[in-house]
Amino acid sequence: MTNSILKMRLLIQLFVLLFSSVNNGHRLGSSMKPIHYDLLLLPIISGGSPRLCGHVLVDLEPTMTTNVVTFHGVEISILDVSIEQVLDTEKKINSDRSVQLEDLCFSGLFEIVNEAHTVIHEDVERQQISVILKQTLIKGHRYRVGLFYVAKVRDDNRGFFRANYKNDNTSCCHEGWFGGTQMEATNARRVLPCLDEPGFKTTFDVTIGHNRVMSALSNMPEIATRPMKNTREWMWTIFSRSPPMPTYLLAMFVTDYDKVERIYKVCKRTIRMRFWGRRDQLRHLEQSMAVVPDMLNYMETYVRQPFSLPKIDFISAPLELDFEAMENWGLVLFRENRLNFNEETGSEDERFQVVQTMAHELAHQFFGNLVTSDWWSDIWFNEGFCGVFENDLVQHALPNLVFRAEMSKFSSIRTAMKIEEHVHAASVIRAVETADDAEKMFDSITYSKGSGLLLMLRNSVGPQNFRNAVVTYMERYQFQNANSQRFMDILDEEIHKNRDIGRGMNVTKIMHSWTSQQSYPIVRCIRTGNGRVRLSQTPHPVRNNITSDETTNQLWWIPISMTDGNQPDFTQQGTYPRVWLTPERPSLEIPYFPTDSGHDSTNDEDDNWILINGEFSGYVRVLYDDYNWRLISRQLVVNHTVIPQVTRAQLIDDAFTLALGEYLEYKVVLELIEYLTSVSDEFVRATTQFHLKWMRERAKQNESLLTLFEEYTGRLKFERMDDEHPNEYNNLVRTDGFEGEGCSSWSDGVCVDQILGMFRAEMDGTITAANKKYDFTKLC
Ligand SMILES: *[C@@H]1O[C@H](CO)[C@@H](O)[C@H](O)[C@H]1NC(C)=O
Ligand SMILES: *[C@@H]1O[C@H](CO)[C@@H](O)[C@H](O)[C@H]1NC(C)=O
Ligand SMILES: *[C@@H]1O[C@H](CO)[C@@H](O)[C@H](O)[C@H]1NC(C)=O
Ligand SMILES: *[C@@H]1O[C@H](CO)[C@@H](O)[C@H](O)[C@H]1NC(C)=O
Numbered sequence: 001m002t003n004s005i006l007k008m009r010l011l012i013q014l015f016v017l018l019f020s021s022v023n024n025g026h027r028l029g030s031s032m033k034p035i036h037y038d039l040l041l042l043p044i045i046s047g048g049s050p051r052l053c054g055h056v057l058v059d060l061e062p063t064m065t066t067n068v069v070t071f072h073g074v075e076i077s078i079l080d081v082s083i084e085q086v087l088d089t090e091k092k093i094n095s096d097r098s099v100q101l102e103d104l105c106f107s108g109l110f111e112i113v114n115e116a117h118t119v120i121h122e123d124v125e126r127q128q129i130s131v132i133l134k135q136t137l138i139k140g141h142r143y144r145v146g147l148f149y150v151a152k153v154r155d156d157n158r159g160f161f162r163a164n165y166k167n168d169n170t171s172c173c174h175e176g177w178f179g180g181t182q183m184e185a186t187n188a189r190r191v192l193p194c195l196d197e198p199g200f201k202t203t204f205d206v207t208i209g210h211n212r213v214m215s216a217l218s219n220m221p222e223i224a225t226r227p228m229k230n231t232r233e234w235m236w237t238i239f240s241r242s243p244p245m246p247t248y249l250l251a252m253f254v255t256d257y258d259k260v261e262r263i264y265k266v267c268k269r270t271i272r273m274r275f276w277g278r279r280d281q282l283r284h285l286e287q288s289m290a291v292v293p294d295m296l297n298y299m300e301t302y303v304r305q306p307f308s309l310p311k312i313d314f315i316s317a318p319l320e321l322d323f324e325a326m327e328n329w330g331l332v333l334f335r336e337n338r339l340n341f342n343e344e345t346g347s348e349d350e351r352f353q354v355v356q357t358m359a360h361e362l363a364h365q366f367f368g369n370l371v372t373s374d375w376w377s378d379i380w381f382n383e384g385f386c387g388v389f390e391n392d393l394v395q396h397a398l399p400n401l402v403f404r405a406e407m408s409k410f411s412s413i414r415t416a417m418k419i420e421e422h423v424h425a426a427s428v429i430r431a432v433e434t435a436d437d438a439e440k441m442f443d444s445i446t447y448s449k450g451s452g453l454l455l456m457l458r459n460s461v462g463p464q465n466f467r468n469a470v471v472t473y474m475e476r477y478q479f480q481n482a483n484s485q486r487f488m489d490i491l492d493e494e495i496h497k498n499r500d501i502g503r504g505m506n507v508t509k510i511m512h513s514w515t516s517q518q519s520y521p522i523v524r525c526i527r528t529g530n531g532r533v534r535l536s537q538t539p540h541p542v543r544n545n546i547t548s549d550e551t552t553n554q555l556w557w558i559p560i561s562m563t564d565g566n567q568p569d570f571t572q573q574g575t576y577p578r579v580w581l582t583p584e585r586p587s588l589e590i591p592y593f594p595t596d597s598g599h600d601s602t603n604d605e606d607d608n609w610i611l612i613n614g615e616f617s618g619y620v621r622v623l624y625d626d627y628n629w630r631l632i633s634r635q636l637v638v639n640h641t642v643i644p645q646v647t648r649a650q651l652i653d654d655a656f657t658l659a660l661g662e663y664l665e666y667k668v669v670l671e672l673i674e675y676l677t678s679v680s681d682e683f684v685r686a687t688t689q690f691h692l693k694w695m696r697e698r699a700k701q702n703e704s705l706l707t708l709f710e711e712y713t714g715r716l717k718f719e720r721m722d723d724e725h726p727n728e729y730n731n732l733v734r735t736d737g738f739e740g741e742g743c744s745s746w747s748d749g750v751c752v753d754q755i756l757g758m759f760r761a762e763m764d765g766t767i768t769a770a771n772k773k774y775d776f777t778k779l780c
């Protein structure tokens, strides 16, 4: 014993020397290409000593001759290593390994029989385990490395986790255990030694050992069961082989849940759908079950690819997950409140969240699962696409939830903008090296800005070109890896078939300006007389960062759509870009009615508002001249429905934000919300309240200021408070409303600007508790 340890130390030193010269980063090198995993997993989830025992056979092809195989692995102990050259890929795998695994996990007895390695070296920081083999692996040959190992069953939701749950006492007084996996982003390495990077897509054979009273689930359908040798109460469930997929989509669950089963049938294909839950939850699965077939059908039709697997399971976990749902291919995991909906007690917002989450995860079955991003730095593209499809799918499956879908998309994109305004955020595409970097990618910038940028892109190239590119992309890269650049290349090909649109447009160049830079542009739109308007771009500065001048030179490719009060058009036509502001031409002057619209522009100049970026067609905010703001305010008072609700909310959100940044006087903002004193405009009201509450929150530091503010806001009557949207946008403030306060008009206030100027100063920190010297009465 002692002897071998000493020998090992020497070898490790030698190894570290040799190895560090070829591997400096956290990513695995390209010296091994994984082809296939055959995983035998035995999780013991109940009781006081949970454990995870496994044996994995990894088929690998070395791309260089070597005797080192490096896997990812965290808290994994490898007990034995075998190696053989694979000559016949169909060769049957010896089933003795399952008996050996039973012995190991149940009685702790384990006999080392292979010992094909000399040293196992763990690099904890890089989360890598290297096996140095006695045998040399020849480049181009195929090998099967077998590893017996023990890993952890966890109580959080990373890797293989367990949870204890109780059924409703009226049904059975039953207490159960639930075990399952969460691999994304980098937790597969806590469940098995593997090459845990999304660029490695391989097939998987999975066999799970479990108690007979439990069901085992994995991505693929179960094809056989086999009793265990050691104990009659346990068995092995064997699953069919998966298509190529990344390790982060591998999923395994062991549960004694009940299920409801449905068949999704389209043409000659049938897909088995199972919805799993605790017994007393099964009746709350109706809403999810109702929308899946429509949504799946919409996705299949849109991307022109069938769903790839013969089944799909939906399961919720009886513990608080860090995420809402996970799109594991064929086995989607949810928080309980995202899969179950109680028809009797649930609110419409809750129903929407269930439907929206389902939409997102079903979109992932294609974006992410069928075609996978080749590295985490580009994950915005997967998540952004699913964000885009959330709305389309909700609209398709439950048209009466469209209002909520629009509102949710609006809030989510505005959340991303708010974050970019307040903190030094990050660009959508950013460098990812470590596991920690990868986990951090799953933020609002990735999800919300990501989908905002793709919506802008779809709008700029037209939905038909966009869809054609999606179809080609899916066709070309299915079962493989790709990235946003591949998609932009295809889209470029697509639009250049159509010379009208394609001329001078380069999607790669356009999108690069959005994905590689943080923050967003403010578009100024100023009338210059004679029916002309000057458009220019300026970056929104990051607040709370006086030292940053990095943003001042930023320029974007900005699609500018325009409409006006004479012929308001918020359809696809009306929100299609009329001109582009570019880095080479960051400002330009154009007539504000298109030359073919038949306007005598000079006559219309005075009393028609113009509006750009209608229906949120670009990821920008717009600053008009005061006169145009006033025309828009007048329109809202006369008939606000001429401007659609998302655009109304956008105008008000832009105006408040620009006033805070001192681009605009508050007086103008208050005129803009004047119409809310006479109409109930729920959605816009919620946006307005957000800003007013935020201002009030800041004013609380000074009581007399607060009194004055409340005198003003108190006159604006808010009959309905709508605080039920716990997203980040609202979480930026502590929400407590000012219910029950009424008002008739805002515009009579002469010192509105002075008051609000004070708020602004408070918010900026220009006035601190120590240096507040203003005499408020004098200011008015
Ligand atoms: C179930 O629990 C509730 C509240 O804890 C209790 O009132 C009820 O009597 C229980 N029912 C049964 C059948 O035990
Ligand atoms: C301020 O900006 C600089 C770069 O311009 C950045 O490195 C820094 O993290 C920012 N600080 C904050 C507090 O956001
Ligand atoms: C678009 O721009 C990129 C980068 O500027 C360039 O490499 C590419 O060739 C351009 N594509 C077309 C179709 O002009
Ligand atoms: C308000 O505008 C909408 C949309 O243009 C129109 O359908 C409606 O009739 C107008 N209402 C009034 C009172 O003019």
Ligand SMILES: *[C@@H]1O[C@H](CO)[C@@H](O)[C@H](O)[C@H]1NC(C)=O
Binding pocket: 701, 702, 703, 704, 705, 769, 772, 773, 774, 775, 776, 777
């Ligand atoms: C609050 O603001 C008012 C008006 O500007 C000022 O007179 C007063 O001193 C301030 N109070 C505190 C506690 O700073």
